[in-house]
Amino acid sequence: MSTLSTYASFAATVMFGRSIAEQIIPKQIRKYIFSFLMSSFFSSQLTFVVEEYTEVGERNQIYECVELYLRDKIGPETRSVRLSKTPKQKTTGFSLDDDQEVTDTFENFNVKWRYVCIEPKDGQSAEKRYYQLIFHKKHRGKVIDSYLANVYARAKDIKSGEKVLKIFTRSQHSHKFWESTILDHPSTFETLAMEPAEKKAIMDDLDLFVQRKEFYKKVGKAWKRGYLLYGPPGTGKSSLIGAMANYLQYNIYDLELTSISNNTELRKALLSTSNRSILVIEDIDCSLEIQNREADDEESDEDSSSSKKKTKQQQTVTLSGLLNFIDGLWSSCGDQRIIVFTTNYKDKLDPALLRPGRMDMHINMSYCTASGFKILASNYLGIQDSSPHPLYGEIEGLIESMEVTPAQVAGELQVSNDAHVALKGLLDFLKDLKKENDDKKKEAEKTKKLTKKRLLSLFRKKKEIT
Ligand SMILES: Nc1ncnc2c1ncn2[C@@H]1O[C@H](COP(=O)(O)OP(=O)(O)OP(=O)(O)O)[C@@H](O)[C@H]1O
Ligand SMILES: [Mg+2]
Incomplete structure (x- = not known):
């Protein structure tokens, strides 16, 4: 009852003020003042904002915790959810889509999380991403003292249970961020x-x-x-x-x-x-x-x-x-x-x-050796050391006698699942490469000899002149 009467007297005051304001304040500004007065009177909510980056460009640890924590919290009431999974993740990852909300219950009160992603207007800078934590004013103390601590602890558990590694690169848009x-x-x-x-x-x-x-x-x-x-x-x-x-x-x-x-x-x-x-x-x-x-x-x-x-x-x-x-x-x-x-x-x-x-x-990190080749053959073809393929001897001999990179060997071994086909392909590749290298070497030696000869004759000529 008391709330109702307070509301009635407040609304009457606002209406009275409004009619005076209509005469002296322009329409556009009036609209904002009115909605501000109404919302601040009724708003019992408090919002915490958790931005992805701090002001100095460091990744906000709270943001990471919230992201992990909310994975388990998304339920049927959220209309749009982003799904992701990598081979190393055991389970599907759920995260809120833009402007979506999720309600969480802690002890005897509810809080609401909303995800917001703002596209840059200039198309140059990075997107601005943040979470809003919305709750009743009266739970402020509890949210700070216990709810957030619970979020951090849960996020830590999720992280250590999953051990998903990350690679950080500097943002294409804003080099300030990783x-x-x-x-x-x-x-x-x-x-x-x-x-x-x-x-x-x-x-x-x-x-x-x-x-x-x-x-x-x-x-x-x-x-x-x-x-x-x-x-x-x-x-x-x-x-x-x-x-x-x-x-x-x-x-x-x-x-x-x-x-x-x-x-x-x-x-x-x-x-x-x-x-x-x-x-x-x-x-x-x-x-x-x-x-x-x-x-x-x-x-x-x-x-x-x-x-x-x-x-x-x-x-x-x-x-x-x-x-x-x-x-x-x-x-x-x-x-x-x-x-x-x-x-x-x-x-x-x-x-x-x-x-x-x-x-x-x-x-x-040097060129491929015989033992390096065996590891690659085991990776790509599943051939074990205990039962080597008949072509091994020739391949190993060639690999040890030339400069071929593990990437080149790996490339040849990927060509077929059939071990014999892949190894025969590698052998032919090595033979061709060796011939090519030998020819280049011969050519280089020839040029070297020729240059030496020319220099020698030049030197002789110079000596004759002097
Ligand atoms: N020592 C190796 N063991 C296993 N695989 C290898 C090895 N070296 C190369 N590879 C294979 O070749 C590919 C390219 O190798 P990688 O990118 O590691 O070479 P890199 O030395 O970093 O080359 P770059 O100097 O060009 O960066 C790898 O993805 C891998 O498949
Ligand atoms: Mg590299």
């Missing part, structure tokens, strides 16, 4: 074609790394480890990174340095990566102008150019910027970080990167 997709790299140490001793050394190194929390603390070193993978294209550098992530159950951050315009942006990007992750910078020789660093060093000799130097550093990503940051600030605020650099040309790298202590392990 965007994640489920990492579904099939590579494991078992399927990796590598010398068994090398493989074991890497796995032992990783095992030791994850177990040594106390050691790193005791010696005052950051709990991080760096690997430099080098070798020709198609020898398995990216596959090894996938195998490492699967082995450790770490997420990957794939950093394209060319997408970063200066050291400040680099710093921000690195600071917004999470623990237990692998930071990957592929083709480090191509992605950084090594001259940058040399130029910096030269310029530091001249006092007059120090402001110019500063401006330049602000405008570019330098190797020294990257290394300083990896060694310094970033290391001191994270745990269980792995950094992997890859290159096709180790000799092109800046000595600063190769300096002892910089990268903990240098791993040479």
Whole structure:
């Protein structure tokens, strides 16, 4: 009753005010004021907004928790639901579609979650995604103290039960953000074609790394480890990174340095990566102008150019910027970080990167060997070591005598499910490739001899003249 009478007197006041307002306030503005007065009087609801990214561009951990938590909460009342599943996920993933709601009950009250996705008006920037948590004002304390804690705890359980790895890349639209997709790299140490001793050394190194929390603390070193993978294209550098992530159950951050315009942006990007992750910078020789660093060093000799130097550093990503940051600030605020650099040309790298202590392990990913071939044959054709195929001897002999990448061998083995057909195809491919290589070698030797001869005769002529 009392609510009704309050409503009646409020409505009367509003109506009275409205008729006065009609005379002095323009129609459009009047409409907004009226609806605002009505909604604020009646609204007993409170809304919390959980945006995907924080203001500084870091992924909001609460958003991730909410996303996981709501998976189990979506029921028949939600009209539009997004479904997803990857081979590694045991169950189908449900998530709210744009502008959809779900009601959740906690203790003796209800809350409502709504998912909102706003397309950018300029078509350039990233979509803005957030969840709204809507509930009665009177539950404010409980929502903050217990409901949200329950959401986080449940999300943690879901995450640890599922162990879905993610790969983060920098957003195409707004380079400020990392965007994640489920990492579904099939590579494991078992399927990796590598010398068994090398493989074991890497796995032992990783095992030791994850177990040594106390050691790193005791010696005052950051709990991080760096690997430099080098070798020709198609020898398995990216596959090894996938195998490492699967082995450790770490997420990957794939950093394209060319997408970063200066050291400040680099710093921000690195600071917004999470623990237990692998930071990957592929083709480090191509992605950084090594001259940058040399130029910096030269310029530091001249006092007059120090402001110019500063401006330049602000405008570019330098190797020294990257290394300083990896060694310094970033290391001191994270745990269980792995950094992997890859290159096709180790000799092109800046000595600063190769300096002892910089990268903990240098791993040479090289051409296919006989034992690498056996692993690939087991992966693709299911042939076990105990019962080798009759063509094995000839194939192994050829592989050991030439430079052929595991990618090339794998490509041939995929051609047929029939082991004999695939192996015969590989044998023919190897023979052709060897002939091609031998011909090239002969040609190169011929040119070398000819050049030598020409030089010699030139030298003689010159001697005769003098
Ligand atoms: N050592 C390996 N073990 C198993 N498969 C391999 C290996 N190397 C290459 N492959 C196969 O070849 C494909 C390409 O290899 P990958 O991308 O790992 O090579 P990469 O060394 O990273 O090459 P790039 O230098 O061009 O990046 C892989 O998807 C995989 O199927
Ligand atoms: Mg690669």
